[in-house]
Amino acid sequence: MSKKSRTIDIVRAGMKKRKAAETRFRLYGLAAIALGLIFLSLLFVSIVANGYTAFAQSYVEIEVYIDPDRIDPEGKREDSVLSRADYGGLVKATLREMFPEVRSRRDKRQLYRLVSTGASYEIREMVLEDPELIGQKISVWVPVDDEIDMLLKGHIDRNSPEADRRVKDKQIAWVDKLISEEKIEKRFNTIFFTAGDSRDPELAGIWGAAAGSFFTLIVTLILSFPIGVAAAVYLEEFAPQNRFTDFIEVNINNLAAVPSIVFGLLGLAVFINFFGMPRSAPIVGGLVLTLMTLPTIIIASRAALKSVPPSIREAALGIGASPMQTMVYHVLPLAMPGMLTGTIIGMAQALGESAPLLMIGMVAFIVDIPQGAFDPSTVLPVQIYLWADSPERAFVERTSAAIMVLLAFLITMNALAVMLRKRFERRW
């Protein structure tokens, strides 16, 4: 037997095994991806199933008589008087009027709990805007109380013993009457998307936290991207190779593994206690998150710079480009997609981070929507944490809805990153 035919025989004999190994390898990969997709869809399904109901809110129509005796007894129409008047009393009077059969104090108190406390604010706003309304009877749609909303959404079981539910039998009867009169309606929950936090779930919104997250991320991006890229460029292209740069490199890698809460403690000690920056402000949050994301960005940027072929650098240097020109015209554009990927990973981390922000006071209960990086605010993950911690049933669905908003934020950011990368890649 010649040597040639023997090799081919051996190869043929082993082919079956090789093919089997290859098929198995492919199956492992497929199984891994399938598993990942299953978990991801489970996560999405459970969040969406829990949270989609938060996007609707029940409203009730009430006809309020803006009683001049209550609102403005002296009839001067002064803003100071109007803004401090007892609008809650108006709403209560209206409710009593709608259900004249309710007599006892306890029943009345239950009756008043049908509508949200937000109703009186709404009427106050209307009156302040248009004092002509005083003395008229106006019909307004106001949010119902969160417990009633839960009842209407079916989260409270009507058949369970009365003592076990927060909505009593009488309230259910009143609500049913209102429904039969078509005075209750489900509407898109604009409050959730426009308001800040509140103790009352039906008045609580995500916008304050979203704005806080936005300002925090802007500060983080503005600081960490240029600093990270500059540090990476210096370390990779200009720094001499010596003990000192080795030391810096080791430390950067260590920083990437430091628990994020440590950065929060550092921020508290340095930015707030030493520099006296405001507590709970996105500017401090941004600074802390910058510290946290810098190692990620630096490491990714250095990897991106390393992957630029040295022949490109030589080509530029060989015709007399200065190191900086070589960098700016040729190396940076080629490394940019990799740097952007690192930045996006860092920003996504920063967006989901809550622990360090707890330390610098971004966990406070803040109703006002921040107008800038110096206003007190909270951020999405902290808001989620706060709501998840609240006992009211209505906050459960709002927690899931807030998670959806956070995911939407993330998806938008990633889509933006992909677009940016495409643009840079097209310029080869």
Added chain:
Amino acid sequence: MDTIEKSKVDEIEDTGVKEPVFMPEDSATIDRENRATVGEVFVDNPRMSCRDVNVHYGENHAIHDVNLDIGCNEVIAMIGPSGCGKSTFLRCLNRMNDTIEGCKVSGSIIMDGEEINSKKIDVVPLRAQVSMVFQKPNPFPKSIYENVAFGPRIHGLANNKVELDEIVVTSLEKAGLWNEVKDRLDKPGTGLSGGQQQRLCIARTIAVGPEVILMDEPCSALDPIATARIEDLIDELRTQFTICIVTHSMQQAARVSQRTAYFHLGDLIEVGDTTKIFTNPKHQLTEDYITGRFG
């Protein structure tokens, strides 16, 4: 044009068959053990002159005491077995070795009465004057136009777009690439064939208006036709530039160069007129190499 190409191809294929081509007239006299440089090291009115150049890569002593003059408007070829230090020496001439960590160059390299191997010299203008073309074509991943325009732009050679366009066109013409790319100047330079890319790299170098062009095996990745074109090009460029070319092909050295330097394990063994080196080498090592007994 067609016929020129054809004849070149024939010539190359011919020589490929009849190796070795070079049969020295009479046997070399200088012993293999002797490492002092023989031949005409010095020329009148040199463009660059190197004295006692030594290069170390860390512990590795890659170039030993090289003395060599490079004449004006000449093509000097550097030949020798792989790893003998041709590239290393070439890179000394425009300080490209600076970019290599741990590489130390000592000795003196004089150009226009100035010591270019001194820390005081700014390498940026030096490299604009002594530019380099590399072994592997390395166009920038940008358009053909941008590739050529980059040098003039960073050095500020053009005052406006019209001047820049002119430099780009003449450089591409000199590199013999204009007819092939004139309709696709905005297409990526990396989309050209290997030979076209190398000519693009040459055009990019010419555009800077250097006085000396260093070429490190510019044809090693190319087919015979592209090689022939680049050799023609080198011949034309000689009137304006001084060219140092490293090559593994002795035929190429014989065709394009006026002088040849033979390196062996970090020593410059022999240097002289190309015809003399190939027909009448004085050193035994040179003879071994050109007759194919070594490397």
